[in-house]
Amino acid sequence: MELYELTVHELADKLEAGEVTATEITKSYFDRIKEKDPEVRAYVTLLEEDALKKAKEVDEKRINGEKVSKYAGIPIGIKDNLCITGTKTTCSSKMLENFIAPYNATVIEKLNDEDAVYLGKLNMDEFAMGSSTENSALFKTHNPWDLERVPGGSSGGSAAAVAADMAPWALGSDTGGSIRQPSSLCGVVGLKPTYGLVSRYGLVAFASSLDQIGPITKDITDAAILLNIISGHDEHDSTSLDIEKKDYTKALVNDVKGMRIGIPKEYIADGINEEVKNAVLEAAEKYKELGATVEECSLDVGKYATAVYYIIADAEASSNLGRFDGIRYGYRTENFSNLRDIYRNSRSEGFGPEVKRRILLGTYVLSSGYYDAYYKKAQKVRTLITNAYNELFEKYDVLLTPTSPTTAFKIGEKVDNPLEMYLADICTVPVNIAGLPGMNIPYKLDSKGLPIGVQLVAKQFDEEKLLRIGYTLEQNTNFRDNKPTFRKG
């Protein structure tokens, strides 16, 4: 077994036992990246020199007997919308192609405290808007299970890198499914924490009231470990909650006896691929075997979630992306004779079509005369959706649904039909609307050999149940015996 095939907790054990050095691990990953990334294209920026320097430092610390974190020297890949001082943060946009962040995101500070090694920055849909990473203005990323297919999005680079063993774990961000959906399409674990559990400081904002940073990992144990590292109150983020810090690895218990699992019937209905639907039902059977009670339930208002999402997310995005104006940083047009031209041309030339579409939609719904009909109404429906979830969580510990209505689709298949693309997130979007934690667990391969994931959703700040119930499924199935084939079609 190669080093790059191991999970983080396995690597950490080897480091602790002195069987391997951080430098060896880091080199192993860069070798793998050089081998596989030319066809996967997950990385936007590679940080090899800094990474090897950091790995060496950590090795010296260990040799000198300095106390270091158990995970010191373990590499990580970072989605390219998270700021690392002195490093390009492009958001896969022409607008920020040459933007070098002058500060660290809080999650990066936390990783620095653990002496993490950064492999590089990972591709994404431009400004995290999309479900296939095809909206990257830089290049497309390919799904390691079938290079002609998309890795999902927007954290497609992060999910593809972990799936292709080009990173042991990675950070993504999730506004409407951007961690879970690509994790599902790439066959890895993706956890979107409760809104407010992880600081958003230094995450380039798409939709402030929906964005969360979270782990993309090879297994659930690693997701718990990474969540331990990145969660916690941050005085730089007013929306991060000041709650007691938990050790999520304690939730990794292989036991679901007495747990109550609900399956909202709307998510195993029309519009969901048969094989995906059957996989969810199979997982449900498995849980029953393991001693949980499983019941069908209903989340009827969930059908409004996508509409609500595209109003709220785009409204916030239209405001959040105003700062990309060609004045202080980022792309500035060469074609201007006055201030108005700088704005108009910089933004016309610097943003891609999907970003422009959302800015236009968001600007429209906030416009005077339309605010009440769209934004205000959407906020009201948002409350209804949250309440409906709360009612369900009085009866169930977690909800089980598909993560994505389909497995990975072909590159180019949906690019010309934005509405169809938007439906790729129908199972994940309502979770963001209600600010809940959700997790993708890779479950099996479909008949084409593509990963199918299932999603667990828990009530706010109940990541422990999510992890426990997810862990039990993982321990009693064997998805990780499958490996991406890097085939073409």
Next chain:
Amino acid sequence: MLRDDYEMVIGLEVHCELSTKTKIFCSCSTEFGGEPNTHCCPVCMGMPGALPVLNEKVVEYAVKAGLATNCSIEENSKNDRKNYFYPDTPKAYQISQFDKPLCYDGYVNIETEDGEKTIRIERIHIEDDAGKLNHDEYGRGSFVDLNRAGVPLIEVVSKPDMRSAEEAEKYMRKLKSIFEYIEVSDCKMEQGSLRADVNVSVRKKGTEKFGTRTEMKNMSSFRSIVRAINYEAERQVDVIENGGVVEQETLRWDDISGKTFSMRDKENADDYRYFPEPDLVAIKLSKEYVENIRKTLPELPESRRKRYLADYELSEKAANFVTSSKYYSNIFEEAIKVCNNPKTVSNMLMSDIARILNEREEEPDEIKFSGKQLGELVSLIDKGTISSAIAKKVLEEMFVEDEVKDPEVIVKEKGWIQISDEGAIKEIVVKIVDANPQSVIDYKGGKDKALGFLVGQAMKETKGQANPQILNKLFIEEINKR
């Protein structure tokens, strides 16, 4: 002067920078000046991914301002984004307050010729200031300085209750005075920490309907506010009288030409797309919180004024004047502790000190001497050490240097001690009476003025140092001998 059959309707939006040490949404310094872009961080520069965190002091100061202007305090307030593009606005939105301002429904009273008048305050909300654009004088471009971006502001919105430029000035002076008293702002207009958007309309007297208003933005001196209002009201009357229609628009006041100019094209009505700021949580204020702030309010000008009238028997005019500024009032209170002579101290403030400030084009906060020193000066008069004429000269000296010397030291250094020695004065009196026989005849003939002339001559001779009472006495004695 506006035509008799018209009246002005004026409302002000006063922007006041709060004197918190740090900015409203980050921990950068609010200090004025500094090399461009040195009081900045990712948050106030609008870097991608940076988030605001509300400075609690800003809420406290704003609530204080609200309580001092008789406002109700909103217990469930929030911040909203006001979206617009401008190079001095790094986030492309201002974090302001839209439908739930911190303070609402207040008022202040101003003193007019017809007695006290109430000006209602619609709301006070908090927001972040923008940066500054420096335009290169050689036309090489404009440069953005974000030192001021994120400095906390309160915007005080009045009802359209003012009917003359003078009332508008009085209202704004009143706010300035209150905010200085409660120490929420230094209100330095010359540094832009107090400025106003002025809304003006005119209507025929007796009509109830408001005319169409125009707005003049960013006015930062009392003088230009008064001039601009008077000019603009007359312009509007001219437009109407010539059969035209006043357009609702934003105008720029040009202080040099003394005219207003149209600033924006009218088709582009601003749509700020306000919506609740998702990066901040709601502002919930408990009753106890508000009451605790109320307890910290110092004595306000209104109450001081009443006390001065009752305890020190100052005239209405003097009491109004002394309490018009915290700086005057504090100097007054310190000074009378030393000299126990409220009348002379208030007179000096009202006449000489106000005159000198006016000549120097300075504001009361720029006075460099202490109240104690002013008290000492008055004591020197009361003890007969100097005359009031000399006191005026000493006062002038007290404005010259940054480190103000005590009046006694100035008097000694300049050799201005009053001559009260009768022997010395007698010599001068005899000399002057000898030289002016006609004045002696005039005085004896009933012309009292002649005595004044003689005393004046003696003052000239002694460079104002002779004790005037003794001079008077000795002249009368000497004339009566002749």
